[in-house]
Amino acid sequence: MSTRKTSEPFWWGLFSVGGVVAAFLVPVHLFIHGLAVPLGWIAFPHARMLALVGQPLVKVYLFVLIALPLYHWAHRFRFVLEDLGLHALRAPIAVGCYGSAVAGTVGTLWVLLRL
Amino acid sequence: MAEETITLEVTRYRPREDREPRAQAFTVPYRKDWVVLDALNHIKDRVDGTLTYRWSCRMGVCGSCGMMVNGVPKLTCAAFLRDYLPGPIRVEPLAYFPVIRDLVVDIEDFMGKLRRVMPWIIRRTEQPLTAGEYRQTPAQLEAYKQFSMCINCMLCYAACPVYGLSPLFIGPAAIALGYRYNLDSRDEGYHLRQPILAEAVGVWQCTFVGECSAVCPKGVDPAAAIQRSKVAGAKDWFLSILLPRGGRS
Amino acid sequence: MSAPPAPRPGLYYPKMPATWWLRRPAYLRFMLREVSSVFIAIFLAVLMVQVYRAGQGPEAYAAFLERLASPGWIAFHAVALGFALYHSVTWLKLTAVVQVVRLGEHQVPPRLVAAGAFAFWGILSLAILFAVLLRS
Ligand code: SF4
Numbered sequence A: 001m002s003t004r005k006t007s008e009p010f011w012w013g014l015f016s017v018g019g020v021v022a023a024f025l026v027p028v029h030l031f032i033h034g035l036a037v038p039l040g041w042i043a044f045p046h047a048r049m050l051a052l053v054g055q056p057l058v059k060v061y062l063f064v065l066i067a068l069p070l071y072h073w074a075h076r077f078r079f080v081l082e083d084l085g086l087h088a089l090r091a092p093i094a095v096g097c098y099g100s101a102v103a104g105t106v107g108t109l110w111v112l113l114r115l
Numbered sequence B: 001m002a003e004e005t006i007t008l009e010v011t012r013y014r015p016r017e018d019r020e021p022r023a024q025a026f027t028v029p030y031r032k033d034w035v036v037l038d039a040l041n042h043i044k045d046r047v048d049g050t051l052t053y054r055w056s057c058r059m060g061v062c063g064s065c066g067m068m069v070n071g072v073p074k075l076t077c078a079a080f081l082r083d084y085l086p087g088p089i090r091v092e093p094l095a096y097f098p099v100i101r102d103l104v105v106d107i108e109d110f111m112g113k114l115r116r117v118m119p120w121i122i123r124r125t126e127q128p129l130t131a132g133e134y135r136q137t138p139a140q141l142e143a144y145k146q147f148s149m150c151i152n153c154m155l156c157y158a159a160c161p162v163y164g165l166s167p168l169f170i171g172p173a174a175i176a177l178g179y180r181y182n183l184d185s186r187d188e189g190y191h192l193r194q195p196i197l198a199e200a201v202g203v204w205q206c207t208f209v210g211e212c213s214a215v216c217p218k219g220v221d222p223a224a225a226i227q228r229s230k231v232a233g234a235k236d237w238f239l240s241i242l243l244p245r246g247g248r249s
Numbered sequence C: 001m002s003a004p005p006a007p008r009p010g011l012y013y014p015k016m017p018a019t020w021w022l023r024r025p026a027y028l029r030f031m032l033r034e035v036s037s038v039f040i041a042i043f044l045a046v047l048m049v050q051v052y053r054a055g056q057g058p059e060a061y062a063a064f065l066e067r068l069a070s071p072g073w074i075a076f077h078a079v080a081l082g083f084a085l086y087h088s089v090t091w092l093k094l095t096a097v098v099q100v101v102r103l104g105e106h107q108v109p110p111r112l113v114a115a116g117a118f119a120f121w122g123i124l125s126l127a128i129l130f131a132v133l134l135r136s
């Protein structure tokens, strides 16, 4: 089966799913956690945060929210670097980008499972 | 009253004499109903007969008059001078292609890519002539019609930075053409064609800049063809992992 | 496919400068769209650290929130929000064109698909916002 020659479809698939997650979920969370909470518009006390992330469903949600868009980043950033003329370094760039996303996934799992 | 004029800055390149192309300015009469191609023909007939460029139909069907007009790929027979007032108008050969002379680019690479996607109907077994033609309903025709309107003008390649960066990329028109045959109800060649579209230098090179579709004079929307081929390629890939033996092809 | 075809003598091969994306507004918009992913990824990394800090106790968590309130981080998140919105808008628009949605025989026009996606996005965002507001 010749379509398996390349791993591109795999990464592209993760990129797409991550792009969807980023499109639907990231702006509102960015607004909440990046602006509203730090600026004091919304209170998000520690006890509540802990209670929330202690729930299995919330953990799954956070995993989806954080880990999947990392592949979206990895894919796009890889091509940004290539677009900027680093064409000769294609292979190491791909490994570095997707590798970082995998590392981020493991890190997210680790953080979430420890709680 | 003096005749109204407009200036064209035309790229000139003489093979083996020039190391790099350079721009040459020509001032031509301005007419409301003239297109850039008319201005080039005026230059060639009246001013400098050595100016070299391709054209044929002068009505947007042959696809041979594509050039960069003020940096954007255009059919010069459809680019009216009046849309570029007051000028000057930059006329350059199609971007990213090797230049043979003046405004003429080398299309060998493109022709090869068109052939690679096998743009013809493939049947497992041809039915005998006596069985008549392969029939198709209007809905089946509608499914691929948009992607069959391509006139091979290569504007989409000249709009595609991915092609400029990696010339191996099969590119918009060829992928759209392959996709068109994949969509054709009479075709049975998906298993032969799709692997070529879904190669590493095929659809996966595309970063969806989307300019191919923006510049296409025929509304082909190659970007959509590429994205849909990616979806198909990803489906095939994951299926081949889940069902190593089964699935499609 | 193998190596690129060898250059032929006499032809002029144009070079692509690293700044090609500054040449046309459409290219620049493309680049900004791609770069949005960097801001999104940084935000998510910060969010991950925030969850991690929460696990370390109230002081660590409070200290982290204080850091996020610094002008630098607020500015970053404001910019990142702009990029995230740009990603959402471009993503939903493009997906609507690419994804053929059928209702029986007919293809739903991409504009309608996009409108549906935007509506869903809006409702989902409001729902998340209210869930956070009501319970805090
Ligand atoms: S897809 Fe459009 S722009 Fe590209 S070659 Fe065909 S007609 Fe020209």
Ligand code: FES
Residues within 6 Å of the ligand: B055, B056, B057, B058, B059, B060, B061, B062, B063, B064, B065, B066, B075, B076, B077, B078
């Ligand atoms: S001359 Fe035929 S398309 Fe312009």
